[in-house]
Amino acid sequence: MKKILLLVLILSTSIISQTTDTTYINGDSLKTKDVSINNAWDFHNGDDSTWALPTFNSIGWDTVDSRLNLDSIKADYWKGIGWFRKTIVIDSSLRYQTIGLVLNHYGASEIFLNGKLVNKFGVVSKTFEKEKIYRTDKPVMLRLDSSFAYLLSIRYSNHLPKIHSYLYPRVSKRIGFAATLQNWDKGLDDYTNSLSIGISFVAGIVGIFITLSVIYLLLFLFYSTQKEYLYYTFFTFSMGVVFLFGLLNNIIHSDLNFYFAKIFILPFFLISIFISILAFLYKIFYGQMIKFMRYLLSIAILSFILAFFNGIENITGIVFVVVVIISSIEILRVMFLSIKRKKPNAWVIGAGVGFFAGFIIIISIIGLFFGKTQISNLYIVFTFLLSIPISMSVYLARSSAQTNENLGIQLTNVQKLSKEAIEQEKRTAKLELEAQLVKVENERKTKELEEARQLQLSMLPKELPQLPNLDIAVYMQTATEVGGDYYDFHVGLDGTLTVAIGDATGHGLNAGTIVTATKSLFNSYASNPDILFTFSEISRCIKEMKFKRLSMCLSLIKIENNTLRMSAAGMPPALIYRNNTKELEEMMIRGMPLGATKSFPYELRETQLTKGDTILLMSDGFPELFNNEKVMYGYEKVKETFMEVADKSSEKIIEHLKDTVSTWIDGNDPDDDVTFVVLKMK
Template sequence: MVVRYQIINVFAALLLLTFTAVVQASQFDARVEVSMVSLDNPYRVIPLPSSWNYASGDNPDWRLPDFDHSGWEQVSTSITVNDLQFADWTGIGWFRLTIDADSSIVGHPLSLEVITQNGAAEVFLNGEQLYEFGRVGSIPAEELSHHERKPRVFTFKYPGRHVLAVRYSSHNYEYYHERGLHAGFRYILQDANHHIDASFEQTRVFTIYQAFFSGILIVFCVVHLLLFLFYRRKKENLYYALFTGSFAVLNFLNYQIGFAISGSQVITLLQFQLLLRAATIIYFMRFAYALFYEFVPKQFWVFTVIMLSDAVYRAFFSLNTPVYSEIIMDFILLAFYIEIIRVVVMAVVRKKEGAWIFGFGIALFTTCQAIIILINYDLLAGIQELYGLTGTIGLLLAMSVSLSRSVALTNKRLASKLIEVRELSQKTIAQERLNQQQELDRKILELDNRRKTQELEEARKLQLSMLPTRKPRFDGYDVAFHMTTATEVGGDYYDFSNGQNGSLTVALGDATGHGLKAGMVVATAKSYFQTFAGEVGNLDLLRKISVGIKNMNIRMLYMSMTLLRLERDHIKITSAGMPPAIIFREKTGEIDHIILKGLPLGSKPDYPYCEQNISMDEGDTLLVFSDGLPEAFNHQRQMLETERIVDTFRKSASLNAHEIIETLVSLTASWTDSGPLHDDITIAVIRKKKNGQLTSAVDATQIV
């Protein structure tokens, strides 16, 4: 309907030119004939001539139909700059037009349509005032310019001559001329019913288009502005919001011109349109760069300066732009479209995210704008509004699809993150519960450890109380013991007992494991040893101890043991699972290993253990130890082993028993770097004294 209304104006202008030529043929009277035949055209209009009889000044009698205006000059009602050469325009004057009404049109409702008016007017028909458009003033302060948009109905009451007189003022005519507008008016007659319908339809269509397109753009503006406020790193949302916002206002003003009621309003709206058009183009380009560029290229600032300079110049200095300036501006816009296409193509080639979606919308929009330019230069036929609408909707739809895709991807990522958070929360809660349970278990274990530590300490005291507090004395022999425990209650054991026949029985044992159970085995072994050592031989004593341990019915509890029965010049030795004893012969300087194989006690009581009788000459030394000594580890997880023990023993064999033990203890401490032991170490040294040799000075066993 907007296009239809514009076609009406074009058609009316053509008819006006025709009638102008006819009227100008008359030297004295501006006249037009009207009839129903005159309304017989698609738009039901009767053009009025552009030149009317005119007189400068103000006289109320000039409205009267009988006033003779034959002496008035004929002047165009548009009051352009060229018209001022033929008219004495001082800001107010009268225009008169003679209308010959045919009888066919008498009584038919007509309306006077204001095509344009940049001033104030009082319209009289046959001396009677029909309308008042604004307020006519003799001076500028009294004038109120007004462009009437509503249909005003009147009828010719009789056939024949009628006079249409217009009292018109436009004191700001220079202001309009400077901005490329005329200062006068242009009227046409139109079928009233048709005019009312067309005016209503135009208002309806303009309002719908104005609200619909501006509303859509505002929605996009608000949505993207909120997206930017929620996530400021996405600057493209800000520039798209500025683009759609300025475009929305530009679209609104474009239709608002059709509702302007004065020339000054039209000029103001045109000025805003020029500035907003530049802002829209600038924001559009900045939006495109923000999509695919990390930094703003220099050409953007060049375009910005050119667009703003042109907009300011046109808006405030010359609304009536020369043709060559329009051509330059069109070339600038063409360069702008080419740059946008280049940006999109490069983004597609580089496979930027969402480039195809944005590229489609931008390509469609720029293509439609290029077609509009070609239509302006008559290089292509078509309706500009249709291409403008297509390009705008295409761009908005592309952005809508992109926005929907972005929101969908964001929701998908958020859903995934929520699942991760939920799982993490569940794991955290489970971990907290586990930590609480572990803390509770730790406290329970700590209390239990305290209890066990106390029990073990008591067991240790009991264990130590079962060990000899002094070393044995036996004529002709120097005997010394040493024990280092790995835990509070050691599994190693040593003891001695003097027999009724004057012999000395020495026991050195190693219970499996450590702790309280090992202590129980030691206690059992000691009980049997002290009971039967003086009554039975070594082999019977081993069997009795083995039976006693077996009868405890505790799984995996055994005890290795070496029994030594010392007599004047020999020693009887029996072993059950202990390391070989080592004897140093002073006369020859040789080392002998006494190997007696046998199962640990408590495993098989009837096992056939062996006994060996060893002669002892003066200076000979016998070394017996538990497996904790050769199996002592250093920091490199290397064992001390028997070879190093034998070497140290050979070098210290000339010393007394206590000094030999101290040498072996020093070897162990050096090897382990005084670190913690993994097993108990028990050492017994028995040396056959020479005549006159003193016994070890220390009269006690060593327990560490």
């Protein structure tokens, strides 16, 4: 037994002798608090895997604080990657135990214990391009054995300070890492609770504030004269954004853009919280803004600018805290005078504002004179932060109750009026109600048409196929009352292009419904080479959907090499311009709209295409277009118009057809959708 102890002491002495500094860890102190080990690390720029080994002697390396604060090192000291080494000596109570190590950094790290890799965060690299940063406070498990001394080596890279020399200091004032040892069980429980409870808790707060902002924004949109709703919207939305950043800060570990975005966005919303709630109170109790608000806004803008240039870690700087304190004091002053002057329900909202402002003043003063403070009890914070929304809800409830009470008194007075006056009131109320119903109905129809239009446009492909043998262009102009036009493309694995153009029966949401169904069915059957089978299946499916009188007119073509195959169901003919003969062919295929019957013998046509041939597919909106004299454009004019530019590019053809439509209807909106699909063989 004595030999074993002697061997352990010799090994421990050997490890200690390889570094210049030793940190002693007491088991009892580790049970009650975390131990910071930032000071006195052996450090060397560069990268060598042997530097992790206990046998390597790092005497002669620089002795540094592991955080490498920008204010305490030379500008060119950090080279982007380096190694940190420290010897840790434990007492006998920690032998065969497990302790936790927490690293907090904006770079990437690999953690070695006695030369063995125990964990890593991100990807350590000599170059910025290969490095992957990872910011976390997750504890790393360090399993201790019978030894008393351990070598802790950290391979660490952080290229951000050099690559983003302007923005990085505004995210963090340190290049290196903060290191802390902690009781493993306690640290793991704290970390797990922060993820499972803290994140979900904060997410709930974000949801509450964002929901409140949406509700009050809608109230303001309905009652635009009530500007207090708008100011309250700014307040709750700003609170939601601030908490959202706190939530994302615990979730996002490797996105550099998030940390930089926080510089620009977070200070604005922090200041917006106080400005908006003060503006809200001015509107509630004064009915207007006062001069003090201008001065406060000027200070707030200055605070925002200084916060940006001074860095997000210094957001509790003097100017910002002054803005917070001044705003909070002014809020309390407004509430005190409002309550003193017995403004209606002022005491209700004053209670919530008082709790909130008082809480902010306390933590701001603590932050100003004693440094940063952490409020560990989320439930206390939650109670204070919800004090204003809760008091506002009570305020609105009481105001509503008093309004109802006043209405009751007024109704009693109305009953004392003569029958003639009452009847006149009834008639007036009836007329107003009818006008309101008409307005609501018109708004409903307008909304329905807009929803149908947006639905129709969402069904269309976002990009046109790019094929070496085809030049493709499309155009659609929706009508005032949506007509249900639709077009789509599919390119098969063998290069076969499938083109669909259709027109749903009916208008508005009904047309949007049938287009949605057709879009889904087209995606399912477009790759099938059998057009007639595709028609049969789409027609059967639409029929089984029991859309009653709704159906879909559709033309479907497939172009494989120089072969065109086509079938149509109730659509206008396809026009084919033959470049060799300079003649126009009309491919008319008659058929019932899809979904009109359970089965129909649709016809399939096939033709060969050559270079320069152009195909025009269209809905009936163009040939059946009426001008101001109620004259229909007609299919013959369509052919003539097409022949005028059939030898041009697809885009030129589309532009000519668009100009023709605009001229014919003299700038008015068409009664039906107008859709063109032009395909030219290259």
